[in-house]
Amino acid sequence: MGKVILVTLLIVFCIRTFFIEPYTVSSAQMETALINGERILIDKTAYGIRMPITILTVPFTFGKYSSIIELPYKRIFESDVKRNDIVLFNNPLDTLKPLDKGELLLSRCVALPGDSIHVKDGIFRINERDYVCSPDVxxxxxxxxxxxxxxxxxxxxxxxxxxxxxxxxxxxxxxxxxxxxxxxxxxxxxxxxxxxMVDTVSNYKFLIPAKGKTINLNTETIAIYKQIILTEKGPKAKIVDNKLYISGEEQKRYTFTDNYYWMLSDNTLNSSDSRSLGFIPFKNIIGKGRFIWYSPVKGRSLSTIK
Missing domain, CATH: 3.30.70 (Alpha-Beta Plaits)
Incomplete structure (x- = not known):
């Protein structure tokens, strides 16, 4: 009996680690696509399997781990995120924790690497086309x-x-x-x-960084991509007087090493998405929301997430 229980727990642990993970929606930011309190299944194979980074972890818990040993980031069977996918990812601003232990957030991907975003007089545009929200937003x-x-x-x-x-x-x-x-x-x-309510003050325009894309560095681009560059290059990168130095040498151009995405929650009020977090790196993405397996609202359980 003990062996059966141990094998069963091992199988469940492997499934949760590499394939499917349950997640409970804990806010209203994705209503009405997802309701607060609903329990969903995250497909961790949708964009390739992200291998564990913090291996000293207590199974079936999120907060109990040791960061003494951390493996480098690696993803196998990599696949692209699609526009309008509802994505689970680790908060990129939660830098005090290992990558795979950062705060979990759920949001909708609205812009892909290489896309342009332009917000003017409250109008949100992607690739110079008005972004059409769902009637449920x-x-x-x-x-x-x-x-x-x-x-x-x-x-x-x-x-x-x-x-x-x-x-x-x-x-x-x-x-x-x-x-x-x-x-x-x-x-x-x-x-x-x-x-x-229309925000006519926050006007901006920029490109979503794409892996291998090179940009010229100036005051404007450094202001937009500063956090990405410092995160990608680590301690050897410094920005002084709006100039980038890597290993002490000034850089005139910069090439991104990861793909990035723009996430917008369906409920625009008090939401944690790219408006407050900025660009979401591909390495932070865990998987795609697939199915609602429990809902406090009658008739929504066992349905596909859209």
């Missing part, structure tokens, strides 16, 4: 109304999923997806419409 809307009871009655009557984020004077802020916002506005008078 949630945003913060505001509505000026002295009659909150009337608004609540309309929302309940339409069976719309809306939650109030805050109230300021006569303005109420709601979290809605685009479809529900459209339906709600059709039922409200013209003087009482929900309007999305």
């Amino acid at each position: 949630t945003n913060e809307y505001f509505i000026k109304t002295p009659n909150r009871k009337y608004l609540a009655e309309i929302i309940n009557e339409l069976e719309i999923s809306a939650s109030s984020t805050r109230v300021q004077a006569d303005t109420m802020f709601l979290r809605l997806n685009k479809l529900d916002a459209f339906i709600l506005n059709k039922s409200l008078p013209d003087s009482m419409q929900v309007t999305t």
Whole structure:
């Protein structure tokens, strides 16, 4: 009996390490594609199997390990991340821990290596084309109304999923997806419409780094890619007065050694994605969300993640 249990645990450990790993959604940032509390299966073979780095780890735990021995990063059967994949990855800013022990985050890949991103007046563009979000993507809307009871009655009557984020004077802020916002506005008078929040201040444009891509170094490119360069080159790289030095020698150009991706969560409120984390390296990517095997919402279990 003891041998059977030991063999069974070993098989499960190997499956979780190399092939399939369960993950519990612990925030609302991917709603409504994934609901807080849902349990999903991560396909760790989708982009190639990332070999363990921290080998002194207590099985079936995430936080108990020793970093005395760390193996170099290696991935076998490597495959590209696809646009719109929902991806599990280690937080690239969690640098105090080994790569494979960093904070786990789940988000949607919207831009690939070599893509251009341009944000202007609240419009998000990829390769100079407007990024079209799913109707299920949630945003913060505001509505000026002295009659909150009337608004609540309309929302309940339409069976719309809306939650109030805050109230300021006569303005109420709601979290809605685009479809529900459209339906709600059709039922409200013209003087009482929900309007999305538009950021017209944060305007920027840049390229997503691709492995083998070489860029000219100047004040602008160093500002954008500084963290990537320092992470890739380690202690031998220094940036002084907007100039890159590697092993003490000034560099005029730089070639990236990894592919990077841009992740955006479906729920734009309080989300941990590329807007706060920056570029996501391929080496940080663990796998692709495949199936929902448990959901607190009836009818969503055993369904494919989209």
